[in-house]
Amino acid sequence: MRQNPERRAALLDAAIEVLAREGSRGLTLRAVDKEAGVPTGTASNYFANRAQLLGQILRRTRERLVPDEGVLTGPLDTATLLRDLLARMRRERSVHIAMLELRLEGTRRPELQEELARFQGAELEANVAFHLESGLPGDRTGVVLLYLAMLGLIVDDLTVPELLAPYPVEGLMDAMVERLLPERPEGRPTP
Template identity: 80%
Template sequence: MRQNPERRTALLDAAIEVLAREGSRGLTLRAVDAEAGVPTGTASNYFRNREQLLVQILHRTRERLVPDEATLTGPFDTAALLRDLVARMRRERSVHIAMLELRLEGTRRPELQAELAAFHGAELSENIRWHQDAGLPGDRHEIVLLYLAMLGLIVDDLTTPAVLEPYSVDGLIDAMVARLLPEQPVN
């Protein structure tokens, strides 16, 4: 396998675009080469097969979706953090669509489903830990409920935005936070 990190990253970014645009069935090593503008066969020098490419895409999405340091420095406001998440999702729309495609593909490939479960489970645990360490309101259960509510909002915003048009997304986020993460009593 080739070890040029910049080329590998460019190929993974091209794969994300192909996956988001064409779906899982359209994701081939040849399609990645074409999207990246590299000679045919280049992707196969970096990824043994399509399965390895799918797993690498999963990890690349994480790299592209990490919030910047300014977002992760306090003081924190949960609703503001979630509005930032939606803004990042909209800026990186293809990354989120690719992640949805990976989830769907995981329903057909048990090995990918296992990788996705481990990946998303670790992400959720890290988000819960960060949320609690930051001193934001909510216990583990409430944070998971917020995660699930935001996932639904993001899926609708990506796939059927007309569903949300009658509503203010910021208003929905404010309501979610108020209802799912009530302020904890001060002792």
């Protein structure tokens, strides 16, 4: 397998675009080559098979969705973090659509389902730990509920934005934070 990290990243970015546009049935090594504008057979030099490609797409999506360090420094506020998350998802729409395709493909491929569960489980745990260690309001259950609510909002925002058109999305996010992560009356977060 080839080891050129820049070429591998470019092939994975091309794979994300193919997956988002064509779905999992359209994702072939040949389609990745074509999208990346490289000679036929290049992707097969980097990925032994489609299953390996799917696993590496999963990791690449997270590399592309990491928040800017500036967002995570200084005083934190949950609503600001959520606005940044939605902005990143809108900016990297193909990445999130590709993740949805990976989830669907995981329903048909048990090995991918296991990898998704491990990967996303670790990511969720890291997000919960970050939230709680940062002293933001709410408890573990509230943070998980907020994750689930935001996942639904993001899916609708990216796939059927007309559904949310009558509702100001920022207002919905503010209401989620207020209702799911309430502060104690004295201003201290709930345990």
